[in-house]
Amino acid sequence: MLSELIKTDRLILRVFSLVDVEDVLSYASDPEWARFLPVPQPYTRADAEKFVAGQVLKDRKTRASWAIEYAGSVIGGIDIGFNFDHRVGEMGYSIARRFWGKGLTTEAAGAVIDESFSAYPDLNRIRAGADERNVGSLRVMEKLGMVREGVLRQDQYLRGEFRNMVWCGLLRDEWEARKNR
Numbered sequence: 001m002l003s004e005l006i007k008t009d010r011l012i013l014r015v016f017s018l019v020d021v022e023d024v025l026s027y028a029s030d031p032e033w034a035r036f037l038p039v040p041q042p043y044t045r046a047d048a049e050k051f052v053a054g055q056v057l058k059d060r061k062t063r064a065s066w067a068i069e070y071a072g073s074v075i076g077g078i079d080i081g082f083n084f085d086h087r088v089g090e091m092g093y094s095i096a097r098r099f100w101g102k103g104l105t106t107e108a109a110g111a112v113i114d115e116s117f118s119a120y121p122d123l124n125r126i127r128a129g130a131d132e133r134n135v136g137s138l139r140v141m142e143k144l145g146m147v148r149e150g151v152l153r154q155d156q157y158l159r160g161e162f163r164n165m166v167w168c169g170l171l172r173d174e175w176e177a178r179k180n181r
């Protein structure tokens with residue numbers, strides 16, 4: 001089972017709690033944050049409540065999420081879902097716009113990758129996908145050592161347009177090689 005609490009140099013990753021609704025609403029109601037995410041627009045308090053309740057009720061064996069806490073506030077979230085038959089995990093993340101570009105998502109995602117490969121010795125691969133225009137997200141994947149594997153054309157239909165999705169993956173062997181560098 002994945003740890004419910006992960007500490008990094010600057011962040012605390014911990015399970016969401018119902019008291020986080022206000023923090024989630026404050027970053028998720030920013031349309032720039034939502035641009036590449038399949039979330040409701042406009043994003044209301046009810047949406048934040050539904051999101052947080054969903055995280056609290058999650059079966060952490062197959063899909064684990066963490067609130068990203070920085071200096072006492074929740075500034076984002078990160079999750080990973082598993083298909084244990086195929087030994088694959090799929091990760092997603094987001095943080096509030098005012099914290100972009102400080103390396104915080106790379107720090108959080110690196111910790112979740114380490115935790116996942118360590119906790120599940122059979123896990124062989126972690127993948128993540130992003131809209132091809134989401135330069136920041138694709139750069140996070142690159143900094144994590146993930147390999148750009150392909151583009152799924154018009155794979156998402158969101159807010160009236162089809163979106164091309166770039167998929168990246170990190171194999172256990174590659175993760176181990178990076179650790180031992």
Ligand SMILES: CC(C)(COP(=O)(O)OP(=O)(O)OC[C@H]1O[C@@H](n2cnc3c(N)ncnc32)[C@H](O)[C@@H]1OP(=O)(O)O)[C@@H](O)C(=O)NCCC(=O)NCCS
Nearest residue numbers: 033093094095100101102103104105106130135136137139
């Ligand atoms: C995508 C996202 C998670 C990145 O988070 P972040 O904390 O800014 O990521 P990091 O700081 O760890 O790394 C971002 C990198 O992208 C780069 N970057 C961001 N926007 C860029 C742009 N428009 N052009 C070039 N580089 C860009 C940053 O410079 C940084 O690279 P560097 O460290 O080499 O300078 C954040 O922007 C976000 O939450 N966006 C909204 C939700 C979202 O899109 N989630 C991902 C869905 S796939």
